[in-house]
Amino acid sequence: MTKPFSWLIPGLLLSPFYQIALSFELQPIASSLIETGRHATRDDDFSVLDLLSSETFLWGGSQNGRSALGNLTVHMPGDAENIISMEKFQPLLRSTECTNKSMTMDFKDERSYQYGQRLWQWVNDADERRFVLVAGNGHCGWNQHRLPFVVSNVLFNDAKNMISVIGYVSDWKTVAHTYELFVGGHPSSEKRDIDKTFSLDFNHALPLSSKSFSMGDFKFTYDCDDCGTKGEFEFQFELKTELFIPTGVSMTLSPQGVSANFNPRLGLSANFTGTKTDEMELGKIPIDGLTIPGGILDLGPEIVFSWGYALGPIIGTAGVSTGVSIGLEDSAELKIDLTSPDLSASGWTPKVTKKPITVDASISGGIKVNTKAAMELALEALNTGFEIGLDLEPWAGATLTVASSSGAVCPDDPENHHFGVKVAPSAGVNLNVEASQAGDENEPFLSKAIASLTMPLPSMCTGFGAPSNAAGSSRKTTTKVTSTPLPRPYTTYSPTTAPPTVEPTTITTATSTYSYSSSSAISSIPASSPYPYIHRKRHIERSNG
Incomplete structure (x- = not known):
């Protein structure tokens, strides 16, 4: 029986020491480096300014010999919503000025400005239309992380080739209503430069001997x-959500x-x-x-x-x-389905x-x-x-x-x-x-x-x-x-034959010496x-x- 999603809560009661001192933070892999075919490859190709129905964002990093990749694909399936990453078209800009309610972008040339003007006019043509503009790290000067900005209106300055988007700063929990998130190594459908599976260290002595x-x-x-x-x-985590309701949540663990x-x-x-x-x-x-x-x-x-x-x-x-x-065995795998909930385990004998x-x-x-x-x-x-x-x-x-x-x-x-x-x-x-x-x-x-x-x-x-x-x-x-133990007399028993082969079920027979x-x-x-x-x-x- 599927458990109701009453467990969707906004926080974990973890010690801040664990989160700050012992977590390593993945860094963004610039969207302009992702081989999607939508970044500018010619002087007259400004498709990086297209408003999209989905966009992918990557993060990566390594620490203590372990590497990790985060892949977030955000979908905007509605007719009145879209999304675009500034990382892809930032090379077309001279500068960007940001406030909590606006972003003003100075384009380097008239052609890219006119292309953006033609595409982004879409949001002005109907009151209900919105698109999410995601600024990359530091694009606004003061933003330390990728910053989602919800755009409801766009202003154009033809004389200066400047576009100002009007709206408000938001966060990922608000704008990402439909998405897929993968964390671990690279997902099977993606081949990236970072392909080592993230692992959890299990090398520890018993604290009290x-x-x-x-x-x-x-x-x-x-x-x-x-x-x-x-x-x-080795650790992998996948989460799929539609309109803020999880449709698939799973975690995989494999011993090494x-x-x-x-x-x-x-x-x-x-x-x-x-x-x-x-x-x-x-x-x-x-x-x-x-x-x-x-x-x-x-x-x-x-x-x-x-x-x-x-x-x-x-x-x-x-x-x-x-x-x-x-x-x-290294071939063992445990996959936990948290939406059913259920689990599948193989090779764990x-x-x-x-x-x-x-x-x-x-x-x-x-x-x-x-x-x-x-x-x-x-x-x-x-x-x-x-x-x-x-x-x-x-x-x-x-x-x-x-x-x-x-x-x-x-x-x-x-x-x-x-x-x-x-x-x-x-x-x-x-x-x-x-x-x-x-x-x-x-x-x-x-x-x-x-x-x-x-x-x-x-x-x-x-x-x-x-x-x-x-x-x-x-x-x-x-x-x-x-x-x-006394030196003598005592007897140590040591089997002289190889131990029986262990099957996944409980062993109920044994050889008796006496x-x-x-x-x-x-x-x-x-x-x-x-x-x-x-x-x-x-x-x-x-x-x-």
Whole structure:
């Protein structure tokens, strides 16, 4: 069902710091350089003075190795309206004088003046006729950006070859009622000198690499070295509007070398039978945005990192290390249609690399930890504004069961420990997208998962305590427990076979190294992410300043 266009609002509640310090402003590409066939190529060709039913304006620029192109085509389909760009005929002028109500142009020769007089007389022949004259940067001396001027009357001075247009200074949001706007690389129908796709930087380390807290007898430490994201997202945006009503609004994101690395080490000390879950924001990293001056476009992106856990029941004290790395194919593409609303995604099945899990002391319970890297975009184009979040969430978990035996508790244990911990690990990743109205505190009007994978890993067993063989019988029968891994005894599991091929659906089978029965300590923790989106929380925070 198509959502009503109540979300057409004139502003985004973004920090001015993000817009000014981190956005780069695209500069105009002069209309006289556009190969449209309508600029003067001969001394007697003054067609650049023709009043047109549509006109195209380009902006371009590059910063930090990334280039962008903005293409705005404004249509004037009515019988009583037209448009013309001064950039095309400015070489025919000696000078221009502007006020808020008039523009006076001094033509270099009589022939160009007479051509303009003949064409522009059109606006004087009927009271309802208007045309938009767009002055280029600095053409009026005081205008820093392209300036739309609505002309309702024209005066001619034959003696001085001067034309004065009478009307008023306006803005793009008012005069551009029917248009197409493209921002990114070059559109498929246009071949320009600037052809690099604009990209959003995704190379960032996790802002907070360690944390600790305690609640009663529950103590928890978290460390994550070499955790963060890499790569970039190519970005394109298209907006089509007819008589101020959007008929097509879409955004496309494509990963380029995008990966995420998550290698947490947890220090746990607890004795409780319940469960604990939480998610906390670690930090925001604003990245280079994009601005087309004159209120045409403002893009304010940022990366928001968060971290979450689901634990319990937990009995014991130990250190647990695990991890997962994910990578996205460069061929992946996500296109979000904001008028339907809907999205199409292809090639987003992530490559998941599991890390070995280590346990350095006796502990039982359920553990699941995740990190989330959200690419958030707040965008306003003319009178249309919205926010979009793309969340990448790798996670790792395990069920830990304390075991004992009169013999060796773990097969293939050369020291034949009587006590140990059996581990059933798992790992996965969730990729989610949501979109909301800019400044709207209601629920997102679009929220979908574009990928969700769960990868159970082969079981493992770690022996602890005094070994039962003769060589170890003289050792103490207690195990020292610390918050860091002991040199020995502990066992690191490392798969000896290649990981199974990951399909877009959840994997439900895995090779088990050892068979055993254990308590369902983590059965209440779903394989998919248990944590709600935090995008709405951040969105409301921005809305409240």
